[in-house]
Amino acid sequence: MATRTQVKNRADHKWGMVIDLDRCTGCQACVIACQSENNIPLNDQSAFLDGRAIEWIRVERYWEGDYPDIKARFLPVLCQHCDNAPCESVCPVYATYHNSEGLNVQVYNRCVGTRFCGNNCPYHARLFNYWEPVWPEDLRNQLNPDVTVRTRGIMEKCTFCIQRIRRSTRGGKQVEDQAFNPACVQACPTDAMTFGNLNNPDSRVSQKWEDERAYRVLEALGTNPSVKYLKQVDAHA
Amino acid sequence: MYYRRTLTDAQINRELLDVVLRTPMWWVVIVSILGLIVAGAASAFGFMMNQGLGVTGLQQPIFWGFFITNFIFWVGISHAGVMISAILRLSQAEWRRPMVRAAETMTVFALMTSLLQPLIHAGRPWRIFYWVFPYDWARGIWPDVRSPLVWDPTAIITYLTSSSLFVYTALIPDLAIIRDRSTGWRRTVYGILALGWHGNPRQWKLQGIAGILLSALILPVFVSVHSIVSWDFGVSLVPSWHVTVFAPYFVIGAVHSGVSAVVTLMILMRKLYRLENFIWEEHIDAVARLLIVVATAWLFFFWLDLVFALWLKEEQEMTVWHLRLFEPPWSWLFLVFIVCSYIIPVPLWMFRRVRRSFTWMLWTSLMVNVGMFLERLIIIVPALMRKGPWVFTYDTYRPSAVEVTLIVGSIALVAFLLMLFSKFFPLIPVWEEKEGQKLIDEVRVGDRVVPALVKEH
Numbered sequence: 109m110a111t112r113t114q115v116k117n118r119a120d121h122k123w124g125m126v127i128d129l130d131r132c133t134g135c136q137a138c139v140i141a142c143q144s145e146n147n148i149p150l151n152d153q154s155a156f157l158d159g160r161a162i163e164w165i166r167v168e169r170y171w172e173g174d175y176p177d178i179k180a181r182f183l184p185v186l187c188q189h190c191d192n193a194p195c196e197s198v199c200p201v202y203a204t205y206h207n208s209e210g211l212n213v214q215v216y217n218r219c220v221g222t223r224f225c226g227n228n229c230p231y232h233a234r235l236f237n238y239w240e241p242v243w244p245e246d247l248r249n250q251l252n253p254d255v256t257v258r259t260r261g262i263m264e265k266c267t268f269c270i271q272r273i274r275r276s277t278r279g280g281k282q283v284e285d286q287a288f289n290p291a292c293v294q295a296c297p298t299d300a301m302t303f304g305n306l307n308n309p310d311s312r313v314s315q316k317w318e319d320e321r322a323y324r325v326l327e328a329l330g331t332n333p334s335v336k337y338l339k340q341v342d343a344h345a
Numbered sequence: 346m347y348y349r350r351t352l353t354d355a356q357i358n359r360e361l362l363d364v365v366l367r368t369p370m371w372w373v374v375i376v377s378i379l380g381l382i383v384a385g386a387a388s389a390f391g392f393m394m395n396q397g398l399g400v401t402g403l404q405q406p407i408f409w410g411f412f413i414t415n416f417i418f419w420v421g422i423s424h425a426g427v428m429i430s431a432i433l434r435l436s437q438a439e440w441r442r443p444m445v446r447a448a449e450t451m452t453v454f455a456l457m458t459s460l461l462q463p464l465i466h467a468g469r470p471w472r473i474f475y476w477v478f479p480y481d482w483a484r485g486i487w488p489d490v491r492s493p494l495v496w497d498p499t500a501i502i503t504y505l506t507s508s509s510l511f512v513y514t515a516l517i518p519d520l521a522i523i524r525d526r527s528t529g530w531r532r533t534v535y536g537i538l539a540l541g542w543h544g545n546p547r548q549w550k551l552q553g554i555a556g557i558l559l560s561a562l563i564l565p566v567f568v569s570v571h572s573i574v575s576w577d578f579g580v581s582l583v584p585s586w587h588v589t590v591f592a593p594y595f596v597i598g599a600v601h602s603g604v605s606a607v608v609t610l611m612i613l614m615r616k617l618y619r620l621e622n623f624i625w626e627e628h629i630d631a632v633a634r635l636l637i638v639v640a641t642a643w644l645f646f647f648w649l650d651l652v653f654a655l656w657l658k659e660e661q662e663m664t665v666w667h668l669r670l671f672e673p674p675w676s677w678l679f680l681v682f683i684v685c686s687y688i689i690p691v692p693l694w695m696f697r698r699v700r701r702s703f704t705w706m707l708w709t710s711l712m713v714n715v716g717m718f719l720e721r722l723i724i725i726v727p728a729l730m731r732k733g734p735w736v737f738t739y740d741t742y743r744p745s746a747v748e749v750t751l752i753v754g755s756i757a758l759v760a761f762l763l764m765l766f767s768k769f770f771p772l773i774p775v776w777e778e779k780e781g782q783k784l785i786d787e788v789r790v791g792d793r794v795v796p797a798l799v800k801e802h
Contacts, residue, residue, distance in 0.1 A: 159407075202487070221468015230732070235405070
């Protein structure tokens, strides 16, 4: 196989993300960046009212404390790229599987739309295309040519911007840390999100991975996500 | 008690083959109406395929709704077939005779309808057969055998194959009777189907062995089919689906709804096809007694399911049960479900007069199936609505007109297929009835003469 060396190099990568919740302001820049990078149709009011808005990353908001001593807390949720992903084993057609870079990948062409993966994802990270996606005429030319426009009837979710990963590591190239970032990380104004190779101990993401504030959401389920969150436990909250 | 009704062979032939040998007007009317409903549902499906699944009431966390509910419902109905024909045949329950074929045929059609549901429900149904069934050697892409969605068609197709064989084996002697009474091309077709049946002792022996063998072989399928269907839920991570009790709970629930459906079917058949001489109060009485046991066993498993949740007090699971039990509209549906599937019918069945009344039994058995449909809905949808701590929708699932049309269409489809079947084959096995007549005898117990069955003289 011609791609053997490439495959070997791929195993050098284990992509992961750390999100510092103490820095997150809930500004939704990541949501918008993801939307335009990944050819996600516009979520208008009716999409939200129907409960069918497609957001590969969304910002969950919580209130902590009681008025007047009340604080807004934010939690950006995206596909956690679990190493032990519940969505993968229930797909009858291998439309979702784990690749050698630790990514939970979705093969749109294989998906038949049983939606079992969506049921089995405890993070609500998987979304279904109920309608054929449409864009206003003047937005047609802003579609990203590197990203497939998904048809109706299939599941989709965050890919860690796999098109950017592919472009940077093409031909088995070793990439420097922070040479590229997914759209959400790039757009974050407070630098709350860090993305990189967890197999490289010197990478920024590996450093933060060991932070004492780090935790993983719904850890008790044993899904072993590739996303960690940093949060200082507020004793007075 | 059983009172003896002596029917001559000629009378059995005449009454049971009536619809097969001539076409009554009411049959044409009912079949046309059912056909129209099925055609309506087919166009609703076409509309849904054309527009996308957006026309359903499904939304973000509620990925499974009416179609999957209906899938479980029809697989459940299909369990009547094995229960009635295999188990009652093996246990030599004499009262099974008039209902074996109707139950088995309903099984086959219910299974076909249930197989349609996941296809309808999928986002791209036109791809399913291409991806899942004909294994594509060239691309080296195989179905993922870890997925319950591969187990489940496998189990259902096994069941469909074995019950089709079952129906056919039992049909052969009757096909020969129809062959001998028809002319022209019909005679040729029935002749081919009858596989050269002449009714000699060797043929009868082989047919009997085949029936017993198939009954025995179908028993594991009986346990496995709904167990596997329940694993669609059991192996998932969704709170309150992730329960080990689901397999027996689903199997016994399936028998409950399936046998009730047989009661409904028998009473409707008796009325429509004028089978008063074959379906008696005693038959319905016997099924109702069986139903009391089955329903109570089902209630026990339902109770276990609830108790496990209460005992564990796992937060997410408690949230789901709270939604099911206390938050409208689910609390109302829950009430309707438990009242319909147990609280009204079972105490009523304790009365002999109810068990022997066709009207009462018709309504109570229909009620059970309304309740059992709701049971599956209540298992599926509320669990998805509260499946994780992130509930970003507080809306509820409202089935759309398209979904309701397709549910009605599935009921009409099963009825339509059964009506078509009844035109070409007798719904009550002619040979079984004749065999039953031969075995009926009377014995004297003290000063009373009671009906009895004598297998050996």
